[in-house]
Amino acid sequence: MQSNLIYAELLKKVKNYSDNELKNISLKYLYLKFNLSSSDLLINKTVPWNKKTQEEFKIDIKKLTNKIPVQHITGSEFFYDRVFHVSDKTLIPRPETEELVDVIIKSEKSNHKKNILDIGTGSGCIAVTLSNHLTSNVIGLDISKAAIDVANKNNALTSNKVSFITSKIENYIPEEPFDIIVSNPPYIPKSDEDKVDKNVLIHEPHRALFVGSDPIYFYKIILEFSKKHLKKNGSIYFEVNQNYIGQIKNLLMGYDFDIIKDLYGHKRFVVIKT
Ligand SMILES: C[S@@+](CC[C@H](N)C(=O)[O-])C[C@H]1O[C@@H](n2cnc3c(N)ncnc32)[C@H](O)[C@@H]1O
Structure with missing residues (x-):
């Protein structure tokens, strides 16, 4: 699936945020979940997309709408120079x-x-x-x-x-x-x-x-x-x-x-x- 399409889906389907918050949260989700950077979005990098990914993506959209922190959805956060595991x-x-x-x-x-x-x-x-x-x-x-x-x-x-x-x-x-x-x-x-x-x-x-x-x-x-x-x-x-x-x-x-x-x-x- 093309990364721009995934980003557009997030912007369309996730509710309960201001436009700015939604952009930031979506970009963070793309990075932590699919390892997509802003430059990957610029070149519209393709992400492997199977049935399991599709199901997870649907669930994640619901969780994001329910204001579960993106870091708890992906179980990770970037800190200093690498990604760390986090939990609740x-x-x-x-x-x-x-x-x-x-x-x-x-x-x-x-x-x-x-x-x-x-x-x-x-x-x-x-x-x-x-x-x-x-x-x-x-x-x-x-x-x-x-x-x-x-x-x-x-x-x-x-x-x-x-x-x-x-x-x-x-x-x-x-x-x-x-x-x-x-x-x-x-x-x-x-x-x-x-x-x-x-x-x-x-x-x-x-x-x-x-x-x-x-x-x-x-x-x-x-x-x-x-x-x-x-x-x-x-x-x-x-x-x-x-x-x-x-x-x-x-x-x-x-x-x-x-x-x-x-x-x-x-x-x-x-x-x-x-
Ligand atoms: C503000 S968090 C900091 C976590 C991490 N160092 C960071 O900067 O992201 C404070 C941490 O102190 C721990 N903590 C609370 N009371 C403590 C105590 N009496 N002795 C040792 N650790 C404690 C908590 O479990 C929590 O993980």
């Missing part, structure tokens, strides 16, 4: 987190082997990408066994270089200290639930999104953890909630830290040098 048990990796990973890769590139810990690893997108770009031993840790299963599938695609551990950070005692600790922890307090997009609330794991009543709970826990398990001259990289940046700055009083804005101009990343 993992957060769908966000573009901001790609920026965080880029900051780390650019700052930490050296031949010196480093021990890195990614806390709240989810799909393993941060851990696996860092292990591909830095000469490092990487450990990814998450409270959710179901998320670690997905992270291990992603690890298998790049020769199982990361060690994934199912544990609460509160209970984790590592064997060796780390040079780098990175975390994109849950950072939405329960009281902000009404500000979260309804579709995110329905489809993404609440344990990945919400933090209880204290929005900076995980930063406190990780700083305590790093006092015992981060080497001298180590680094901590956090993704943070811009709405609570004041509280985070107070928490970091006495530390050597920088705040970096994301592409939208939001204060989103904190880099701490110890």
Whole structure:
């Protein structure tokens, strides 16, 4: 089947989105489902099309109309430089987190082997990408066994270089200290639930999104953890909630830290040098 025809079918049959949203979602679906890029569409590349593909396509159109995230339909999302497995048990990796990973890769590139810990690893997108770009031993840790299963599938695609551990950070005692600790922890307090997009609330794991009543709970826990398990001259990289940046700055009083804005101009990343 010609890719332009598949694209046209999506634009015609999927309902419940604005024109712009529908274009973006359709292009993402074509990429994740059929590996079709925008240039493939320009040359109207042909996609193998059998009865099974046709049936799946019909079902996918219904799911898209029912606002199931395209990443859950295809079981995948692009992150940094490759496609990752995702499920409804993992957060769908966000573009901001790609920026965080880029900051780390650019700052930490050296031949010196480093021990890195990614806390709240989810799909393993941060851990696996860092292990591909830095000469490092990487450990990814998450409270959710179901998320670690997905992270291990992603690890298998790049020769199982990361060690994934199912544990609460509160209970984790590592064997060796780390040079780098990175975390994109849950950072939405329960009281902000009404500000979260309804579709995110329905489809993404609440344990990945919400933090209880204290929005900076995980930063406190990780700083305590790093006092015992981060080497001298180590680094901590956090993704943070811009709405609570004041509280985070107070928490970091006495530390050597920088705040970096994301592409939208939001204060989103904190880099701490110890
Ligand atoms: C915001 S998600 C980040 C997922 C992934 N690192 C990413 O950036 O896409 C936070 C993750 O922290 C995990 N988590 C929540 N509470 C935890 C805890 N107490 N200890 C370890 N992980 C936890 C959740 O299961 C979830 O996978």
